Amino acid sequence: MITGTVDTKILNAEAITLAARLLDFYTPLAEKLGDKSAAAFYGELKSATDDASAATNQDKNTEGLEKADAVRDEAWKTVGKVLEGYSYSVIAELRSHGQPLFAAFDKYGYGVARLNLLSETAKINSFKGDVSTPEMTAHAKALAGAAEALDALFAANDNLEAINKRNTQISKDAKGKKNATDLKKDIVSIINSKILPFLTLTSQTVGGDYAELNALTSAEIAKVNALIAARRKATK
16 A cells, blocks of 8 residues: 555545545635636545445345345234234133134244345235234234234334335436445555646645645544554454
């Protein structure tokens, strides 16, 4: 790494944050400087930063889907355990309410939680139809915790469907675009090969606001590089 440039081991989130800081330094001076080269370089940086932020959000949405699926899986298992427990109750009245509900659950089985997202969604929606009749609703209301467990399951299923629908649209919009890691490399390249050489030259030949911008930029990069160096040392 060349002294003063951004360490290429920078993380995606760190690169986005660094770029945002450099843009914050430049933006108030943009009109005053009236520099076409600066406008072009920082314009490239903003574009790459915006794209990287969008790509990072897409990655987070994927993580959100996985978490929502885990919540739904647990909700399905909970429903099964609650209904199964009542179906074997020693109290005849509880058993009479629990057995038809567990029979509806058992038609699908605990293995539903191991299915792919779409198949699991379809099975749970089908199960919802089975237990939403007036008779089945009355059974669930007669059992402490059963209606609540069912409501939690169906809410988790609806939430996952909404997240999946949103992610599908985001994926379509992002088709053909670079991922967050590639965009991070673009950010680093723009800073190291365009902005830093430009600021070094103008701070020496023009000074003034360019020198101040160069000092702020260098200090911010030094902070990030120090964090990266500490992380590298900790992993040795």
